[in-house]
Amino acid sequence: MVDRTSGVPAFRQVAADLREKITAGQYAPGSQLPSERDLVETYGVSRPTIRDAVNVLRTEGIVVAEHGRGVFVRPPASIQRISRNRLSREARERNEGAFLADAAALGFTPSSSVKVNFEAADNRTAGYLDIEPGDEVTVRDRVMRANGLVVQLAVSRLPRALTRGTAIEEVDTGKGGAYARLEEAGHLIGRFAEHVGARMPTPQEASALQVTPGVPVITVTRVAYGQDGKPLEMNDMVLPADRYELSYEWEAD
Amino acid sequence: MVDRTSGVPAFRQVAADLREKITAGQYAPGSQLPSERDLVETYGVSRPTIRDAVNVLRTEGIVVAEHGRGVFVRPPASIQRISRNRLSREARERNEGAFLADAAALGFTPSSSVKVNFEAADNRTAGYLDIEPGDEVTVRDRVMRANGLVVQLAVSRLPRALTRGTAIEEVDTGKGGAYARLEEAGHLIGRFAEHVGARMPTPQEASALQVTPGVPVITVTRVAYGQDGKPLEMNDMVLPADRYELSYEWEAD
DNA sequence: TAGTGGTCTAGACCACAGC
DNA sequence: CTGTGGTCTAGACCACTAT
Incomplete structure (x- = not known):
């Protein structure tokens, strides 16, 4: 039952109570919450108010609703830990790129689909690649899957x-991936930089990555620089935050 | 007006239309949306439906509602870009730690409050610090502010x-911060590792960091290792994702 | 078929901002 | 005082899941 005199909105009281019962283990991970109509009786409020409360927990990512089945406590996702030393030249020579290297290390079956096209550079692209806006860039748009499930989106851009x-410029870049082809063409890679942020997914990203509402995405913009310091490639990656953790390591001095 | 034959829920149609007008610049950053009651007339749906639509945009972080004033297009937050070279020994010797180094570089007035206490290590802490669960750890709980606004939470743990x-073990660690004191005590730092993730904030974090609903937080767990490879300190940081971008850089080989 | 969540209505009253 | 968003009600009907 809710306290009508506290000044706290009823739907927040209900949300707080459910959240507490979930973290206390009264509703275990994976288990089903009482139906919305049951909660109406339990708390003595109308159904829209119960729905407001459940929506709070959904945007917090604590529960997921399944149409026709019920509302369930979301089990903690298994996280893939990715460290950045995977980009060594040695690793690039062994296989077909960074994503396949992850697959080998983590033991899942990888697949990906690629679209290649050519565009004029926008301001952001031009800034990262140190070219003029409007210059032609090669765009490789990739969707990466692990055991059939989409786990990562990546858009790679290089000066044409x-x-x-x-x-x-082909769909299949061959053994060693795009970085190997760059180096064969005489553009040896000298340095990587990654810029990491997080935000809520766009509707398109949410459906492509099959993330439930309330789960943010991690954005990584990786820039590869040549040994002369000139940028060779930028790669915008979008990762579901409930499935990834990134690790970086460096010497103290 | 909404299309009732499309099968797409009315509130999503309204949300999509508003989103489009915002990204197209028809509603500029900082400007006010029409009132909910105006939107009721514009789209021909009831007010709760309009509110559902606006709530979609709010959880996406695109707009913010201000009680009694209106709904406003959220201006892009100014992002602080933090790169890892802030942790050089040289920087540590010049000032009082990583956060103050950021402040100096970015030109804001920093302040922070600290609580120090001692706890028994839980399993996660013990794992990172390579000690036994239950061993005593020193916990430094910090709230960091820029120009008075809370911008970062950090909890640092070290083996007692x-x-x-x-x-x-004091509130004021003195010139150079905790890392400088560690090195004076003979524990030279050899290596850093950072583990980066993202998630929605807890209600406490949301109010402490004053993030609007729908903005995720970036979590960073930094571990400092001694030159012998033994972990010296772990630091759990929570950053509002709309105000931070992290940068890492490394040589290709 | 019964039970679940998803959507929607047409109101009502409250709390806050600003003139 | 007016206009704004915030909360809440008591229903209704639809779409999906499972038996």
Whole structure:
């Protein structure tokens, strides 16, 4: 029952009570909450108010609703820990790129689909790649799957001048991936930088990554620089935050 | 007006239409949306349906509602870009730690409050610090502010054995911060690792960081290792994702 | 078929901002 | 005082899941 004199909105009281029962283990991970109509009777409020309360927990990612089945306590997702030393040249020579390296290390069956096209650079792209806005760039748009489930979106952009006549403009870049083709063309990679942020997914990203509402995405923009310091490639990656953790390591001095 | 034959829920149609007008610039950053009662007439749906639509945009972080004033297009937050070179020994010697180094670089007035206490290590802490669960750890709980606004929460834990008799157990760790005190005590830092994730804030974090609903937090667990490879300190940081971007850089080989 | 969540209505009253 | 968002009601009907 809710306290009508506290000044706290009823739906927040209900949400807080349910949240407490979940964290206390009274509703275990994976278990079903009472139906909305049952909660109406338990708390003595109308159904829209119960729905407001449940929606609070949904946007917090604590529960998921399944149409026709019920509302369930979301079990903690298994997290893939990815460390960044995977980008060594040695690893690139062994296999077909960073994502397949992860797959090998983590033991899942990888697959991906790629679209290649050519665009004029927008301001952001031009800034990262140190070219003029409007210059032609090669765009590789990838959807990566683990055991059939989409786990990562990546859009890679390179100055067209670097990719002409190479397999980077093909769907299949061949053994070692795009980085290997760059190095064969004489563009040795000297340095990587990654810029990491987080935000809520766009509707398209949410459906592509099959994340439930309330789960943010991690955004990573990786820039590969040549040994002369010139940018060779930028790669915008979008990862579901409930399935990934990124690790970085460096010497203290 | 909404299309009742499309099968798409009315509130999603309204949300999509508003989102489009916002990204197209028809409602500029900082500007006010039409009132909910105006939108009721515009789209021909009831007020709760309009509220559902606006709530979609709120959880996406696109708009913010201000009670009694209106709904406003959220201006892009100014993002602080933090790169890892802030942890150089040189920087540590110049000032009082990583956060103050950021402040100096970015030109805001920093302040922070600290609580120090001692706890028994839980399993996670014991795992990171390579000690036994139940061993005593020194806990430094910090709230960091920029120009008075809370921008970062950090909880630092060290094995008590390393901090006894040092200023690390004081609220004021003195010039150079906790890392400087560790090195004075003979524990030279050899390596850092950072583990980065993202999630929705807990209600406490949301109010402490004053993030609007729908903005995720970035979590960073930094572990400092001694030159012998033994963990010296772990630091759990929570950053509002709309105000931070993290950068990491490394050599290709 | 019964039970579940998903959507929607047409109101009502309250709390806050600003003139 | 007016206009704004915040909360809440008591229903209704639909779409999906499971038996």
